Amino acid sequence: MRLLLLSLLLAASGPLRAADDFLRGSVVKSDKWKMDRARDLEIFEGNVSFRNPKYTLKADNARYNRPAQAWDMRGSVYMLRRFDDKSLVEVNSDQAFYLEAKEEARLKRGTAPIDMKYTGPDGRVLRGKSGAALAENKKGLITFGDFFSLSTDNLDMYSGAGLYDNREGTFLMYRDRPAAIGNRQGYDFAINAERIKFFKDSRDIKFYDKVSGWVKDTPPPAAAERK
Numbered sequence: 001m002r003l004l005l006l007s008l009l010l011a012a013s014g015p016l017r018a019a020d021d022f023l024r025g026s027v028v029k030s031d032k033w034k035m036d037r038a039r040d041l042e043i044f045e046g047n048v049s050f051r052n053p054k055y056t057l058k059a060d061n062a063r064y065n066r067p068a069q070a071w072d073m074r075g076s077v078y079m080l081r082r083f084d085d086k087s088l089v090e091v092n093s094d095q096a097f098y099l100e101a102k103e104e105a106r107l108k109r110g111t112a113p114i115d116m117k118y119t120g121p122d123g124r125v126l127r128g129k130s131g132a133a134l135a136e137n138k139k140g141l142i143t144f145g146d147f148f149s150l151s152t153d154n155l156d157m158y159s160g161a162g163l164y165d166n167r168e169g170t171f172l173m174y175r176d177r178p179a180a181i182g183n184r185q186g187y188d189f190a191i192n193a194e195r196i197k198f199f200k201d202s203r204d205i206k207f208y209d210k211v212s213g214w215v216k217d218t219p220p221p222a223a224a225e226r227k
Helices: none
Strands: 026-027 032-036 042-053 053-063 070-082 090-098 104-108 113-118 125-135 141-151 156-157 161-165 169-176 181-186 187-192 195-199 205-208 212-217
Touching: 141 169, 156 169, 156 195
Parallel strands: none
Antiparallel strands: 026 042, 032 042, 042 053, 053 070, 070 090, 090 104, 090 113, 104 125, 113 125, 125 141, 141 156, 141 161, 156 181, 161 169, 169 195, 181 187, 187 212, 195 205
């Protein structure tokens, strides 16, 4: 059973190799396990967890459909992927579906949006939220829908949809007049555009088409603060 290419969400290192097989050397636990032979399903119920040196997955329940080679995980789904460069990807969602043959993962929100956190090799953090996500491992693409946001320590970006391209290491934010609000190099700014491209590693940001907004100097600290 190969389980989680799901954590290619915000992944730092492209399509996974066969050596990254999820259950290789892992420990799989659940409160209950049963085999539905009529439908050829494996059913894991209660405190489901999969662990090995590179992956951790937790969920309330999980089903594996053997003929379809499909995983269906529901309830407090948590995924952690560790990379060789010491970077980490963590994802929380209500539902997760994975098709092994296509190497495609779909995440769905519950009462709360899908929550994602990428910690780079240098310790810098990039956080994301989305209403839905489709990760296509073979293409190195992740599509975000039903709103999308990205945040760093000094920048917040919002859009109706987004696309992560692993080849470029970029997030393209589009639909519903994306906005970027933050502070860079001594300037406060709030800018809208038809498209915003954010570069994951360099943290550069580019704006495209119908760009509008404002940029101003950051106010100097008050005299009392300087003392």
